[in-house]
Amino acid sequence: MADECIHGFDDGLCAICFPPKAPEPAPQPEPAARASRVPGRRPSAASLRAPVAKPARAKAGAGALSAPPIDAGAVRIYHVTHLDNLARILGAGALVPDAAGAAPLVDLSAPAVREFRRARAVDGTDAVIADYVPFLLTPDALVWNAVREGTPDPRLTAEAVERPAADHVMLVSSVAAARGAATADGAVAVSDVDAALPGAELAVAWPAVERMLRLLAHEQEAARLRTAEFLVRGEVPLERIALIAVGNERVRDRVRAALSAVGAKTRIAVYPPWFLPAED
Template identity: 40%
Template structure:
């Protein structure tokens, strides 16, 4: 199976998986008929594609280069760790600390991943980090100073929690485990087929050896990431240089 060098799931990258031009539609004359009565159905999980599931997907963790250096020294992503460059505001930190997963654990104790590489929060961050969600450090950082770590869901185990929106928001609903998370993902598909607000929370620690691809903005950052992994004595994962995903939306 072909694999995208930019970290996207199969079929989502127009570069690695170019879309075929649509076939020309021929005009067909038909007799005019009276319109049929239609029944409006409420979308359910069954309306989602049969292949839509958490298992086999990749999820994405965005972090600053300086924070990645500390992560490399630890050898893993750790929940509740204090990042070297904290892009979240104090309010955001408090909301996530008080929000709880179905088993009562704090959301802040998990390692958070986005379901989409172009997640809404990442779009906000790379476009100036305006709003109460972000810190002064986030607003001062350049998009090219961040990297995106792509991790297969299968490498996270079953101790995961799916959030159908911002995990710190009051209205967000949670589902524990891969199977329940898949059902919640399929229900979310009806209103948000791109899953740009959804998160997957992993109990962690998540070893850096589980990282499939690191996406970076340019060659300089690629070389820095390689040096970080080498200094920490870790195998270097695949590194994809893909500037478009770091450009302001």
């Protein structure tokens, strides 16, 4: 599948693999025609007083204002799990939240973090964090980088950072696909920090979620994007997963066999950079 876009889009629709052409420069106004001189005739006083047209100056920020708005629904989201957990996900036909009985064979979350998420209420809803399936907003998220680099992190089990990053898989979806037709407040939530951190504030009403996603998607907000978390309440059906990214062909073959066993058609992409230590 080397000819497929690794971000899960159809050919030609990915802004990364198929960058749009640079916009053509706006036409500049023609310089004002100079008054023709007739030999022996001096220009009239009226023509001397007439103003000369000057080229319009671009206003500061005009480029940003003319750029198309970010579609919050198209923002990509990423769920990382160990390869040994994939069979249970495929068997359930969905990503299942902790509170609904998810029981990973290889648990990435530290026990204290799981307990906190089971108790921490999501303001504005009747749910706790454990009622949600967690997603990252970038494959360069700090918590995932800890696994890639084998660096201890209080949010992760020791086993998580001791295992090779390439033994994990990344399930890729989009905000719109994961949200589905749900419109109630709290159907999805987003925070610019790990939702399990004390004092973390979550946006739960869709307009607030949309505003935060658009803010985080800007290039200058890359640092906040790496700490952010997107939450989807309830199960996320497998058909809402656009792509399963893996680090090498060995894992790809195992994922392909597992998908075939349940009759799933989810795309698989081998993309080693997401599974190697991040470059500074």
